[in-house]
Amino acid sequence: MTRVERVERMERMECVECVRVLPPDGVDTHTQRCRLGPALMSRLGLRLGSPVLLRVLQGSCVCTAWPRRDLVDGLLTISTRCATPDLSAHTLRGLTLDPRLIKPLKCPRLTRLRVSVFREPEGPASERSVLELLDGLYVHEGHLVELCCGRGGFVRVEAMNAGAQRAGQVTNRTRVEISAIHPVQNLRSRRGPVEALGEVEPVFAALRDMITLPLRYPRALRQLGVSCPRGLLLIGPPGVGKTRLVRAVAQGTGAALVTVNGPGVTGSRPGESEENLRAVFAQARAEAEDGPCVLLIDEIDSLCPRRTGSAPENRLVAQLLTLMDAIGSHEGFVIIGATNRPDALDPALRRPGRFDREAGESVSMQHFLRALRLVQPSCLRSAAGVTDLRPVRWEQIGGLEDVKLKLKQSIEWPMRFPEALVRMGVARPRGVLLYGPPGCAKTTLVKAAASSSHCTFLSLSGAQLFSPYVGDSEKTLAQVFARARACAPSILFLDEIDSLLGSRGPGPSSHSVQAQVLSVLLTELDGVGIRTLERRSSGRRIAQVDGGEPEEARLHQMELQEVCNKDVLIVAATNRPDVLDSALLRPGRLDQIIYVPPPDLQGRVAVLRSLTEGVPLHQDVCLQDLAAQTELFSGADLENLCKEAALLALREDGFDVSCVRHKYFLKALRTLSPSLSPGQLQQNIHSRLY
Template sequence: MPPPEDGDLVVLPPDPVDAGSQRCRLGPSVMEELGLKLGSPLLILLPGGSCLCTAWPRSDLADGYLQFQTTCAAANLVNLSGPSTPQSETPHEGFGVNLTELRLQRAKLKPLTCPRLKRLHVKVLVHSSETQSAQFIQELAKELLTGLYVHEKHLVSVAGAGTQVRFIEVETVNSGSHRAGLVTTETRLDLGSVLTVQKYRQALRRTPSVHLGGVDEVLASLKEMLTVPLHYPGSLKHLGLPCPRGALLVGPPGVGKTQLVRNVVQRVGAALVTLNGPVVVGSRPGESEENLRRAFAQARRAALDGPCVVFIDEIDALCPRRSVSGSALENRIVAQLLTLMDGIDSEESFIIIAATNQPDTLDPALRRPGRFDREVVVGVPTLQQRFRILQCVSRGLPLSSTVDLQTLAEMTTGYVGADLSALCREAALQAILHNAQDGDKEPDGLVGAEHFVRALRLVPPSCLRSSVGVADFQPVRWEQIGGLEDVKLKLKQSIEWPMKFPEALVRMGVRGPRGVLLYGPPGCAKTTLVKAAASASHCSFLALSGAQLYSPYVGDSERTLSQLFRQARACSPSIVFLDEIDSMVGSRGDGGCRSGVQAQVLSVLLNELDGVGYKTTERRAPTKTFQTEGEEKETVREKQMELQERCNKDVMIVAATNRPDTLDSALLRPGRLDHIIYVPPPDPQARLAILQLHTEKIPLNSDVNLMDLAIQTNLFSGADLENLCKEAALLALNEDGMNVSTVQQKHFLKALQRVNPSLTAHQLLQYQHLFSTRLNCS
């Protein structure tokens, strides 16, 4: 083959004479150009990795060709499944890529300065897991490496020596700033671990570790718990401490429990044996217990080659609480698992990790020290954790400059990691569809903020799906509510400000209100005001009415109310809206509680308002995030997010009623429903604003005088005014036909004759009396 004319070097099969060495055959002009002497170390940069060789001239002195041995190369280039001896007849058979007739630029050849190494840390790969002393393997590895140049993160092939050792992986080289060097008899070799080639090959084939955002502290806790018993069992034995046997991960679905286990197992370099309920449970008697024993036997065999982790996913389905009414199969499975966990020897290097989202359904015998020693709670992500997760899941998306991940993290209250991943995927899909509608054949535009807004409507938080109190409402802006400026300001101060600016309240030494009560005549936009406050606060919104609360079953209403607050605490900051609260609870003093159920519901509500009943499994993950190396200092916005997360953890209770006199006085005291706000009927100016708002989309004739209509609509509520506008438009259609273009003043006047106000003067006097009494008491 003639040499290339462009100056590149053609890679040829290695010379059989150089088998078992690190020699690289080059032309004399190339060696002179690179300043190489005989036996000088040379690093060859190849596709996907590098190879460390020593320079030697070619026997034919031909330039333009390159021959080298694959004794020391990057791990991802080595074909561990094929023959690994240097005497292999197939050229470059030890490599995972085909290097035959490969062309390399001369710039890919890097001369290295390799000093004599003082110390290096290695991992030894053996052919089989035959029991041999660590000292013998360490001395053998030192003898095989003496006289060779080695490089960090490279595999050194020593299979030609005919020993049990096949490869030696160089993990670290302690020689200043150098990453390569010469191993001599004076070099100190530290042995890290001994693995079989098969296990090392399986570890390389695993899915690369996925960076998990927002779970740094949980990840560090799991890694610490696994590293000590798996890698340092001798230290625990020397101190006389029992080796931890297991850990239980508790958290709602989608927070990343399974991915967390896989990630930490890969980081500590352990083997993973997974158990699932459908795989374990068998059809014939005794088959389930046999499957469990077989899985533990597999873990014991894997533990002979190194650390091993047995992961039991959804353990609540496999080991439920044993009871008299439980099935015999479930009881036998629980008993078999307990026996196997108790039978683990202290010298066996494997640990059991289980995951569940229903810890209360587990058998209590599993949750004692000696079995599942530690319970790690992975809660719903906090504000800062959602920001970290969004940074991770959107790393591969071409984001537009309009996308603010911090603002998006504030808008995704209650979203878990799986929800945020689905949100980014849906936003990317919306961007593709949007660009495709514009006529692009291959849409490749950026993902903008408007795409995330559309995705937020399609991807709700999974913790709020099919749960109590989920309210699906369109966001309401303050501008969409006409009038009531004083009430809006009070609601902003009571709800929006504590949610969005909690640091200001902390700075002033003031705690935000626990609850707000809106009372006033029907149809005066109490519910709409609460929706506007929830929309402006960017928090979770849960609503409950009397029809959803009460049930014919004993204790079901109290459980429903407790579940609502538990769901709200998991998604905090959140707003719980109790509409028509007078129908849920009454007053105990004057017999207002019409049944014993109402008194019990009132008792549960008071306890929840005071914070009683908070369970340990509802703990949120810590707000402290770890700062990685090279990461810039926190910005002012991130510091504000951290302060907001630390200050704003409560649940805001907002109730509405048109009969405040029927409520119990214990419910209205400060610390429960702190702010009591009267929502009056609209005055003439407010009625004008409401009419202008509801006639924005109605084509009005020039003779329509909204101010005159506002004066004539005394005792009309906001709902009445909306009904008036609809009735006028329908009258225009009935009188002038379907081709009518505008609504005239006469249509509004006729509608006034048909639509009567829902409020009366007597009702207003009663509300004004309550309002004045409240002012005098305050």
């Protein structure tokens, strides 16, 4: 079972009977009631009014169990009257809760209770008045309890009966001690309502979860052996609300916020910038002494650009790195950097331990597998060749069964079943070339092979490769190959390779940029598999073969190098194979050459069937007849045909139309022409490549 399949199986197993959290009813205002379905109450063994403890990632709260008035299961309303400081009705909005997180709570009657009070100007200030407002409530150590009856305010439960007791019920016999009295504004600045954020709500939730753990639960992370993350990098275009998002997160998690702009730190005299930066960190440490704190460095790209030469900015970058490395796990503040130019940042800032992201309640194999979907390797951040690959299934590509089988044998099998190929003595190809007429799904086939192989996918285009600076294109290509080896197993896809590379020959074109790039590509192709080992940990390089070694040792060394680098596969695609340099096609380079033909009659039927899976078709639609009338149509042409037929149905039958009739396909056929011509198909490109 592959890693992705294991993750999907684990996710299907969890939260099978989750309940959805709804806003509380108005009738339950100023109570501790949580409303559950009767079946869930029975399964948990709860009676009417039984105290329960609900735990979520954002915090926990103490409630009393009551049945829903509509007796519907699968829904839950929660009161946050007694909850941890970072839990509020806003943080629970839209949450799906596992019923296993609802635990019955033993709450004996309390004899002693020590609290700190956050009061309104006319709020309670004596032990007797606080006791009157808390009488009958269930409280928990470390929770905030909201006061009501028109005399608003909060109390924080600091301690109760001697011993290990952490929860209990306040009665009129409980002796209340007030340890401190604060104005309620001190608490509201950290627990006020968070403004609506619109489309960035998912980003808000993810960012809130990332900073809640290190700020609120550093002791639990240390017990689990997990180092607290120190920095988070927030990336987005200008004007999308990055700064507003951080302010909302700090407010929603009850953390103080210290903000500084990158240009605001820079000073005119030598050393002033570093001094200003140290002062900002000192201010954040001072705020963290009173509670959790978030340090926001806005426009961090202007503060810490890439270090080059001996520029003054280099000292500022070094100072920031030193300050971040000096933050101890006991210091309760997190650094958030905001930028719209992540590529301009110094790479040292983006390594783990500085600007990273980690989250989790308890560490298990399931959490590691889920984290693999969220955490991107550092070698794939803001680099040439990195692309966002949307998974494509083989079933989504109609026809081309022979081509699919060849691609599975050339790409998927070596990546997923290398032991079987080694056992049978089958050598994997070094590179694969797909060629054929345009619009015949060459790029889609490569994406499907990469998706089924579950490996790193890198793609390089001319826009990423070519540069106006001498030697920059060759350097970029070499870096992409090095990145592919670092992220192995990986596939490096060169789409439209004919536009990337030149053909060496007599004349001035042999010294063009494309010809130079071709030379680098040939060198890298020869080096993939048997070349010097690249070790990121030590930076050393081990020579491939030393002349004085015995033959057996030499072969063993070459075998080890082959195993280390063999999981990098080069895949190229072109519709102009005649312009490729012959040296690119010799064995050991692009040695697996696959022709992708236009779809034949049965292939067009399969393509049409795949394209119309999501289209409601009338019973009179005959795909076999359409396939017979679409000779010389490529897969892209057939996709355009289906789209035009659907648009014609909407245009002529109105927006209430329920299906597409056969006549609209015929009408669309009269306006469309195939992109392929008989001349293209008559070219004997096989003789060029075989």
